[in-house]
Amino acid sequence: MKIIRKVQEMIxxxxxxxxxxxxxxxxxxxxxxxxxxxxxxxxIRDQVDxxxxxxxxxPKQFGPxxxxxxxxxxxxxxxxxxxxxxxxxxxxxxDDIYPPRYDTFVQVEELSKPLCGKSRPxxxxxxxxxxxxxFGIVKPDIAVFGQKDYQQxxxxxxxxxxxxxxxxxxxxxxxxxxDGLALSSxxxxxxxxxxKRAQEINQGLALGEKLMKQGETDIDQIISAMTELISGHDLxxxxxxxxxxxxxxxxxxxxxxxxxxxxxxxxNIRLIDNRLVDVDRKLEE
Ligand code: PAF
Numbered sequence: 001m002k003i004i005r006k007v008q009e010m011i012x013x014x015x016x017x018x019x020x021x022x023x024x025x026x027x028x029x030x031x032x033x034x035x036x037x038x039x040x041x042x043x044i045r046d047q048v049d050x051x052x053x054x055x056x057x058x059p060k061q062f063g064p065x066x067x068x069x070x071x072x073x074x075x076x077x078x079x080x081x082x083x084x085x086x087x088x089x090x091x092x093x094x095d096d097i098y099p100p101r102y103d104t105f106v107q108v109e110e111l112s113k114p115l116c117g118k119s120r121p122x123x124x125x126x127x128x129x130x131x132x133x134x135f136g137i138v139k140p141d142i143a144v145f146g147q148k149d150y151q152q153x154x155x156x157x158x159x160x161x162x163x164x165x166x167x168x169x170x171x172x173x174x175x176x177x178x179d180g181l182a183l184s185s186x187x188x189x190x191x192x193x194x195x196k197r198a199q200e201i202n203q204g205l206a207l208g209e210k211l212m213k214q215g216e217t218d219i220d221q222i223i224s225a226m227t228e229l230i231s232g233h234d235l236x237x238x239x240x241x242x243x244x245x246x247x248x249x250x251x252x253x254x255x256x257x258x259x260x261x262x263x264x265x266x267x268n269i270r271l272i273d274n275r276l277v278d279v280d281r282k283l284e285e
Contacts (some may be wrong), residue, residue, distance in 0.1 A: 001079075001082070001083050001086060001087060001088070001089065002087065002088045002089075003079065003088075003089050003091060004088055004089070004090050004091070005090075005092060005093065006092070006096060007092055007093050007096045007097065007137055010052075010060050010088075010090050010092070010137050010138060010225050011137055013088065014052075014137070014138055014140075015139070016070055017049070017050050018139065018166070022050050023047070023048045023049045023050070023141045023142070024048060024049070024050050024052060024138065024139065024140045024141050024142075025044040025045070025047060025048030025050070025051045025052070025140060025141070025142045025143070025144070026051075026052050026053070026054070026134075026135075026138050026143040026144075026167075027040045027041050027044075027051075027052075027053045027054075027142030027143070027144050027173075028053070028054045028056075028130075028131060028134050028143065028144070028145075029053055029054060029055055029056075030055070030056065030057045030058065030071065030072075030185065031055040031056075031057065031072075031074070031075065031078050031185070032072040032073060032074055032075055032078065032185040032188070033055075033077075033078045033081050033082065033185075034175075034183045034184075034185065034187075035081065035175050035183055036146055036148065036172075036174070036175040036182075036183035036184070037053075037146075038081065038082070038085065039172055039173070039175050040144040040145070040146055040172040041053060041082065041085050041086055041144075042085065043144055043170060043172045044142055044144050044170060045085060047142060048141065048142060049127060050087045050281035051084060051085070051086045051087050051088075051089065051141065052086065052087065052088040052089075052090055052138055053088070053089055053090070054087050054089075054090040054092070054134055054138070055075065055078055055089060055090070055091045056090075056092055056094075056097065056130070056134075057071050057073065058089070058097075058126060058127070058130040058168035059094065059126075060122075060126030060129055061120060061122075061123050061124075061126030061127045061130065062123075062126070063120055063121070063122060063123065063239075066120070067186075070099045071185075072185055072186075072188050072189075075091065082227070083225075090137075090138065097130065097133060097236065098133075104129070104132075104133075105125060105129050106128040106129045106132045106159065106163075107124075107125045107128060107129075108124065108128055108155045108158050108159050108162070110125045110247075111124075111151065111154055111155045111158055111247070111248060112125065112128075112155055114151075114241070114243065114248045115151050115239055115243075115261050115263070116151055116242065116246065116263060116272065117151070118239070119238050119239065124151070124152070124155050126131075127152055127155070127156075128155060128156070128159050131159070132154055132159065132163070132165070135160075135165055135167055136285060139257070140167055141167065141168060142167065142168045142169075142170060143156075143167050143168070143169055143170070144169075144170045144171070144172055145169065145170075145171055145172070146172050146174065147171050147172065147173055147174050147274070147276070148174045148182050148184065148272065148273065148274070149272070150245075150261065150274045150276075151248065151257055152263070153169070153171045153235075154247075154248065156169055157169045157188045164237045174273070174274075175200075176202065176271040179202075180199050180202035180203065180206070181195070181198050181199045181201070181202060182271070182272075182273045183202075184271060184272075185272070186269060186271065187271075189269045190266060190269060194266045194267060194269065197233045197234060197235055197266055198235075198264075198269075198271060199264060200229065200230055200232075200233040200235060201230060201235065201264050201271060201273050203229060203230075203274060204226040204227075204230035204240070204262065205226065205260050205262060205273060205274065205275045206275070207225060207226055207229055208222050208225070208242070208260045208275070208277075209260065209275050209277045210225045211225060212258075212277050212279060213277070219242050219251065222242065223240060223241075223242065226240055226260070226262075227276075230262070230264060235264050235266055236264065236265040237262065237263075237264055237265075238263040238264060238265060238270065239261070239262065240260075240261075240262045240264075241260075241262075242259070242260050242261075243257050243258060243259055243261065244257075244258060244259075245257040245258055245259040245276055256278065256279060256280075257276060257277065257279065258276075258277050258279055259275070259277075259279050260274060260277060261273075261274040261275055262274065264270075273279075
């Protein structure tokens with residue numbers, strides 16, 4: 001396994017591999033890796049000749065009051081974890097990703113507005129900007145993103161299509177702890193008691209899914225049952241919405257697949273989670 005720290009070296013490496021007709025797979029990450037990240041790497045390991053991951057905590061996707069400075073980092077641990085699985089770990093420096101002359105911002109407009117876009121203005125613009133830049137450097141044939149960041153994955157797909165970036169995007173399923181808590185690098189912030197309460201987020205989403213599958217078609221009823229469960233465990237809901245999974249618009253009666261998406265504060269720790277639900281009957285308007 002090779003560690004590359006320089007943008008130009010990464011570009012040269014990818015170009016050489018493309019010249020040899022090698023298929024390049026890519027998993028961009030912000031490090032502090034867990035089984036969720038590893039599952040994304042495993043998803044494409046056998047589909048590609050060269051598997052590259054990046055570790056870069058992108059300042060552009062954090063708001064001024066957010067946790068950029070204290071975002072968990074452990075480079076050596078990350079390297080050891082992925083050693084058996086990947087060919088290259090790309091760990092660029094910020095002044096190489098955004099050199100002084102850097103002046104481009106990439107924004108997917110409508111999909112960046114709802115859900116996390118409302119509560120984290122500028123976040124998705126920061127994500128698309130860095131992902132476009134990383135795609136330009138790594139030039140992957142396939143890239144993988146996690147369903148836990150469902151909105152992010154839709155936005156990246158839209159960006160790739162709109163800009164004809166020629167990268168095939170795959171989305172890997174959410175990996176959960178045995179009690180249902182979705183894996184996240186930010187789970188490290190939770191103390192034992194907060195960790196216990198956090199599992200209710202998944203319980204809430206599961207309740208929503210169950211009600212839909214039992215035939216409940218009133219979105220407000222479903223949201224209020226989920227809200228009651230989640231808030232009842234001293235958790236603050238930032239958003240809890242049921243939207244059309246294809247475009248994040250409010251659901252219409254003809255919607256076939258919806259996403260139940262939540263952002264929840266466990267004290268001051270913000271966690272997101274979601275569930276895709278196939279609705280096989282009409283929802284009330
Ligand atoms: O999902 C993440 O970890 C980040 O948003 C990403 C895609 C690596 C861009 O910084």
